[in-house]
Amino acid sequence: MTMSTWGRVGVSLTALAVVAGVAGCQSDDSDTKRTGGSAANGGEPQSRSAVTEVLTAAYEKTAAAKSAKVSMTMSMPAGAAGAAGGGEMEMAGVMGWDPMVMDMTMTGSMMQAEPDAPDKIRMVWVENAMYMDMGAEAAKDMDGKRWMKLDLAAAAEASGDPAAASELTGGMENMNQDPAQQLALLLDSPNVKHVGSEKVDGVDAQHYKGTLTVAEMVESNESLDVLSAKERKDLLAGIDKSGIEGYDIEVWVNEDDYPVKMxxxxxxPQGAMKMSARYSDYGAKASVQTPPAGDTVDLFEMLGDLGGEAGAGADDSGI
Structure with a gap:
């Protein structure tokens, strides 16, 4: 494999760390029961009960929609979530939840960490795996196959260490989830409040914000219920070691009870990591297909094969 292709692989691993944060901790929203109706959207600050009412209504409608068009910007400092040089990444496309799927195009300075990196990469997420179109040049070094498969679940299972898996995504699995799950998390914030009435892209919306500590985030994250007490303790220890203390969540809800911005x-310790997403066309069809197997290379299998070849070479040399 040429150095230019390895450069593309490096960019892909950065994207894996980022996108895994978007998709890595999804839960089945239909299993969570929340009740409540919409509150009047006035200009005055709302009471805590009114805030809960509005956000609960938004949660229910968003969970039922199961999909939306999304444009997202992520920024992070060097060294965070695998982003060696830091920078920004923009993503635009369609996202579905319950089940989790995505079909997006990624651009931005983070994608240019390597000199031979493509200007943009199409990314498909389906069945808990990410597929990236590496382009025609990379395909020349991959037996003509232009799609690369990146399976985070397989990597986490192979490591057997939930804390290590969290380090792979830089804790981003707790900051980037589907909009319904973000609303559920915001509802669990002990200090959630109504900021006021604002416009987002010309649309009237109500602005809400809250914070969660790492412990509160883990407690609220239903997808982590599968962890044993020891695994949960190790996960918290790993995040604590990373220096992450908490998360700030803000959401803007329109008059139809849908979040239009989050x-x-x-x-x-490396600096602030931020994600800003705008949502529209709730319920838009999110028909995402797995790329053809004959046009796909599995990254972890490829790395395993290369490791085996290196070991065989050492044996042949008599070392």
């Missing part, structure tokens, strides 16, 4: 922030 911001999530997280401070780390």
């Amino acid at each position: 911001d999530v922030g997280m401070d780390s």
Whole structure:
């Protein structure tokens, strides 16, 4: 494999760390029961009960929609979530939840960490795996196959260490989830409040914000219920070691009770990590197909094969 292709692989691993944060901790929203109706959207600050009513209504409608068009910007400092040089990444396309699927195009300075990196990469997420179109040049070094498969679940299972898996995604699995799950998390914030009435892209919306500590985030994250007490303790220890203390969540809800914008922030020793997403066309069809197997290379299998070849070479040399 040429160095230019390895450069593309490096970009892909950065994207894996980022996108895994978007998809890595999804839960089946239909299993969560929340009740409540819409509150009047006035200009005055709302009471805590009114805030809960509005956000619960938004949660229910968003969970039922199961999909939306999304444009997202992520920024992170060097060294965070695998982003060696830091920078920004923009993503635009369609996202579905319950089940989790995505079909997006990624651009931005983070994609240019390597000199031979493509200007943009199409990314498909389906069945808990990410597929990236590496382009025609990379295909020349991959037996003509232009799609690369990146399976985070397989990597986490192979490691047997949930804390290590969390380090792979830089804790981003807790800052980037589907909009319904973000609303559920915001409802669990002990200090959620109504900021006021604002416009987002010309649309009237109500602005809400809250914070969660790492412990509160883990407690609220239903997808982590599968962890044993020891695994949960190890996960918290790993995040604590990373220096992450908590998360800031903000959401803007329109008059139809749908979130039109969400911001999530997280401070780390390397600096602030931020995600800002805009949602539209709730219920838009999210028909995402797995790329053809004959046109796909599995990254972890490829790395395993290369490791085996290196070991065989050492044996042949008599070392």
